[in-house]
Amino acid sequence: MDERPHQGDTEVVGREIFLDLLDRLPQAVLLLEDDGRIRHWSAGATALFGYPASEMVGQSVERLLSPPRSTAGETARLLAHARAGGEMHDLETDRLTRDGRVLTVLLTQTPIRGADGAHVGVLQVLTDITEHRRLLRQLERQVHQLSIVKEIGEALHGTMNGNEVLHLILVGATAGPGLRFNRAFLLLADETGSRLEGRLAIGPSDGGEAQRIWQELSQQPMTLQQMLSRYEGSLAETNRPLNDLVRGLSLPLEPPGPLMAKAISSARAVVLPARDPAEDERMLAGRLGTPSFALALLSARGRVIGALLADNAITGRDIHPEDLEMLQLLAATASIAIDNSRLYAELARRLSHLEAAQDEARRSQRAVRRAERLSAIGEMAATVAHDIRNPLVAIGGFARALLADTGQDDPRRGPLEVIVEEVIRLEGIVTKVLDEARPISPAGRAVQVNRLLEEAAKLLDRELADARVAVRLQLDPGVPSIVADSDRLFEMVLNLVRNAIEAMPEGGTLTIATLPLADQVEIRFGDTGTGIPEPIRERIFSPFFTTKPEGSGLGLSVARQVVVEHGGRIGVDSVVGSGSTFTVTLPTGIEADHGQAARS
Amino acid sequence: MAKLLVVDDEKNLRALYQSELTRDGHEVVVAFDGQEALKLLDQVKPDLVVLDIRMPGIDGLETMARLLSRENTLPVILNTAYSSYRDSFLSWSADAYVIKSSDLTELKSKIREVLQARADEKGAQAR
Numbered sequence: 027m028d029e030r031p032h033q034g035d036t037e038v039v040g041r042e043i044f045l046d047l048l049d050r051l052p053q054a055v056l057l058l059e060d061d062g063r064i065r066h067w068s069a070g071a072t073a074l075f076g077y078p079a080s081e082m083v084g085q086s087v088e089r090l091l092s093p094p095r096s097t098a099g100e101t102a103r104l105l106a107h108a109r110a111g112g113e114m115h116d117l118e119t120d121r122l123t124r125d126g127r128v129l130t131v132l133l134t135q136t137p138i139r140g141a142d143g144a145h146v147g148v149l150q151v152l153t154d155i156t157e158h159r160r161l162l163r164q165l166e167r168q169v170h171q172l173s174i175v176k177e178i179g180e181a182l183h184g185t186m187n188g189n190e191v192l193h194l195i196l197v198g199a200t201a202g203p204g205l206r207f208n209r210a211f212l213l214l215a216d217e218t219g220s221r222l223e224g225r226l227a228i229g230p231s232d233g234g235e236a237q238r239i240w241q242e243l244s245q246q247p248m249t250l251q252q253m254l255s256r257y258e259g260s261l262a263e264t265n266r267p268l269n270d271l272v273r274g275l276s277l278p279l280e281p282p283g284p285l286m287a288k289a290i291s292s293a294r295a296v297v298l299p300a301r302d303p304a305e306d307e308r309m310l311a312g313r314l315g316t317p318s319f320a321l322a323l324l325s326a327r328g329r330v331i332g333a334l335l336a337d338n339a340i341t342g343r344d345i346h347p348e349d350l351e352m353l354q355l356l357a358a359t360a361s362i363a364i365d366n367s368r369l370y371a372e373l374a375r376r377l378s379h380l381e382a383a384q385d386e387a388r389r390s391q392r393a394v395r396r397a398e399r400l401s402a403i404g405e406m407a408a409t410v411a412h413d414i415r416n417p418l419v420a421i422g423g424f425a426r427a428l429l430a431d432t433g434q435d436d437p438r439r440g441p442l443e444v445i446v447e448e449v450i451r452l453e454g455i456v457t458k459v460l461d462e463a464r465p466i467s468p469a470g471r472a473v474q475v476n477r478l479l480e481e482a483a484k485l486l487d488r489e490l491a492d493a494r495v496a497v498r499l500q501l502d503p504g505v506p507s508i509v510a511d512s513d514r515l516f517e518m519v520l521n522l523v524r525n526a527i528e529a530m531p532e533g534g535t536l537t538i539a540t541l542p543l544a545d546q547v548e549i550r551f552g553d554t555g556t557g558i559p560e561p562i563r564e565r566i567f568s569p570f571f572t573t574k575p576e577g578s579g580l581g582l583s584v585a586r587q588v589v590v591e592h593g594g595r596i597g598v599d600s601v602v603g604s605g606s607t608f609t610v611t612l613p614t615g616i617e618a619d620h621g622q623a624a625r626s
Numbered sequence: 627m628a629k630l631l632v633v634d635d636e637k638n639l640r641a642l643y644q645s646e647l648t649r650d651g652h653e654v655v656v657a658f659d660g661q662e663a664l665k666l667l668d669q670v671k672p673d674l675v676v677l678d679i680r681m682p683g684i685d686g687l688e689t690m691a692r693l694l695s696r697e698n699t700l701p702v703i704l705n706t707a708y709s710s711y712r713d714s715f716l717s718w719s720a721d722a723y724v725i726k727s728s729d730l731t732e733l734k735s736k737i738r739e740v741l742q743a744r745a746d747e748k749g750a751q752a753r
Contacts, residue, residue: 422728
């Protein structure tokens with residue numbers, strides 16, 4: 027600027043400096059005439075609105091006023107305010123740029139007076155806050171979104187019930203004060219993780235039902251919290267048509283179809299069908315009866331566990347990016363809640379198994395302890411009773427002898443009779459104790475199986491002959507002694523032999539064979555009787571099972587009991603019409619010293 | 627008059643049986659265990675043996691088996707404090723099973739019965 031101000035014209039110089047200063051400010055600074063025409067247009071104004079000063083100076087400031095917000099009459103009001111000497115600070119208003127953008131600005135103005143103090147114009151300073159406003163609105167929206175998802179999240183944390191969790195997710199997705207979708211669908215991965223299967227859905231089945239529901243809600247508005255806390259039992263029942271629909275949905279996950287592949291690769295909620303839709307996208311939209319739907323994947327610990335679908339099929343409202351953000355947030359919270367509820371259920375299941383096992387262990391421990399105590403008491407009682415009985419016999423026996431030698435008038439007769447009577451009483455008690463408390467432990471002594479069988483056959487000789495049953499003994503001399511209770515074994519043999527006799531009502535042959543095995547002895551009882559039909563073969567060892575009119579049904583169960591007591595096995599082979607063979611296998615046990623087989 | 631061998635490990639019971647069975651008209655020899663009974667068998671040649679079951683060393687059932695293996699027609703009466711052995715098939719070889727009691731009536735009558743039965747058998751064989 028080489029044009030120098032005229033010397034002495036200080037007012038003009040001051041004005042130039044002032045205007046130069048205004049141009050240096052970043053804000054738009056406008057100097058207006060009293061009628062609103064622009065007298066000065068600062069460099070900042072050019073930068074903000076795009077008009078050069080040459081275009082704007084002399085024009086009305088009305089040119090900057092934008093139609094969207096009601097700014098009609100604003101200029102007149104501002105000018106009048108200034109004329110009255112009033113200042114204006116930070117008025118938020120809209121202005122239009124040269125290229126048609128609407129800016130949000132803060133307006134500050136101050137009246138300007140001439141040297142004589144008369145009002146000559148207005149100085150307006152406009153600060154662009156469009157970007158601030160946009161960021162603030164975005165922040166507010168996000169806070170609102172977060173507060174909604176947080177509320178749903180809190181409701182989800184309040185339960186560990188898997189069904190209730192699914193229910194809450196869907197309510198949150200569709201509630202008016204929630205995500206506001208018309209309908210929502212949940213698909214969950216199956217056990218193998220190879221497919222997503224439709225599980226639960228929420229929403230009206232048609233426009234009529236939607237109208238009815240929204241009518242009701244508008245009459246009695248509810249907060250999100252109220253809607254979430256109203257768990258009305260199974261959605262599958264209350265939203266039946268939609269749930270029938272969702273349960274028919276199944277999407278391949280491993281490997282994924284084009285639709286799932288798209289959702290997985292985007293890692294965010296997506297709107298489908300996309301611009302260039304795959305066949306399965308179109309098909310799914312068709313099944314749902316909607317032009318488009320939003321899909322967010324549910325994932326936990328690095329695996330896809332499900333998908334949350336939502337649409338506005340009833341109102342046709344577009345799905346906005348904010349809706350997708352919300353759905354993504356909800357899906358993230360929902361994933362954690364579903365995963366937690368599953369872990370909790372798994373934990374509860376294992377805990378109850380553990381508790382059951384512990385209960386069982388405790389019960390059997392108690393039973394064992396009781397049995398041990400009873401058995402110990404029994405043995406002790408038997409021993410004591412036995413030890414008392416012998417002296418009683420001596421006392422009572424001699425008292426009787428003395429009594430027999432005592433004359434009718436002898437004064438010693440009375441006391442002797444008392445002794446005899448009391449001994450009888452004591453012997454009665456001892457007998458009772460011994461009968462009730464027999465030693466339980468089986469007497470383990472070496473039993474020669476072959477000899478036992480020979481003796482049994484001899485003892486049953488008459489019975490077998492009467493039944494016209496011939497006995498063939500095929501006893502292997504190599505069969506060793508086994509540690510066993512010979513009485514119980516004899517009982518077993520008796521029962522098996524009698525069973526064979528009964529199986530041969532017309533008589534026949536009973537073959538009893540023994541065979542030494544590694545550390546076992548095998549005994550076979552083969553008859554030529556009627557045989558046992560296949561269907562009842564399993565049951566013949568059960569107590570009270572009998573096919574014979576006069577049988578007690580206990581014989582074979584007793585035989586099996588004895589075998590079990592000795593740690594052995596019993597089985598049967600049978601051919602109906604030609605006979606049965608019972609095979610008993612007994613462990614030899616520890617080789618006992620035969621000579622030491624004493625009972626005392 | 628029959629000759630009886632009474633086997634019991636209780637001293638006082640041996641005294642009782644000796645006294646009472648003698649009074650009943652028998653000649654009574656006592657043994658304090660199975661070993662002694664086996665030793666006395668040939669020397670005494672009893673007509674009948676009364677055997678306790680629970681004794682130290684070899685028990686009554688084992689003693690009976692050994693006595694019978696040497697003298698298979700020897701009558702044996704098991705006389706015990708236990709009723710449980712009655713069901714044991716090992717006891718089945720005995721001619722009678724008596725549970726010990728201060729009332730010796732049952733024992734005495736069993737002795738008579740068994741001796742009578744043997745006498746009848748011998749008579750039948752002699753004829």
